[in-house]
Amino acid sequence: MRFWNRFEKNHLVDWHRLSRRRKKGDLLAFLKEEAGRFTPDDLNLMMIHYDAKIKDLPAEYRGELARFARIQITDGYNRLMTKNLSPVHAKMKVSPALHKFAAAAKKECSKGTAGDRLRSLKYLIAAFAVFIENEPPHPVGMPFPGGGCVERYEGIYYCPVKEAWDGIDDAFCSFCPALQTPDISREERESASKEEKLTNYFYNYHG
Secondary structure, eight states, rough: OOOOOOOOOTTOOOHHHHHHHOOOHHHHHHHHHTTOOOOOHHHHHHHOOOOOOHTTHHHHHHHHHHHHHHIIIIIIIHHHHHHHHHHHHSSOOOTTTTHHHHHHHHHHTOOOSTTTTHHHHHHHHIIIIIISSSOOSSSOOOOOOOOOOEEETTTTTTTTTTTHHTTTTTTTTTTOOOOEOSSOHHHHHHHHHHHHHHHHHHHHOOO
């Protein structure tokens, strides 16, 4: 699988072009074009930087974060580059939130620092998750401080820090399709859901 391009180290993503994508097929083509300018070395460097950021955390928590970060970054990149949409899905409209996402990406990735390049890759992978796959940028199972993690329950994504981190410049919370995790546990949620389904079944079919 040869989608690597090792000759465009100084290329900058045109975020304005991103903001003009209206259909998912066009958006995916743009994301592949831009992401294809990065290399395996870029992905490895992202993980090295991430590991350095979390080096002072407890070992067990640090290991879990690193594992899910690889899913987010490395697996996310490979999913992006190998994704193909059906003709129907390719014609689907992109969320209008893409315009604000592109503006945020331009702001965070145009600081004139060495980190701009890798931040751009992070935003490209996040755009794929949010606007093509309708998924949170962070994978299901990704732990957060306080013990919660990203969950998927009955087709709905939940995040324990959705509301707490909304508004932070370099966070993706304002674009993430996940809902804030309720104050009840997953077990309690499942129990309540089963009770609701049984009640609905009884009254609608056996009432």
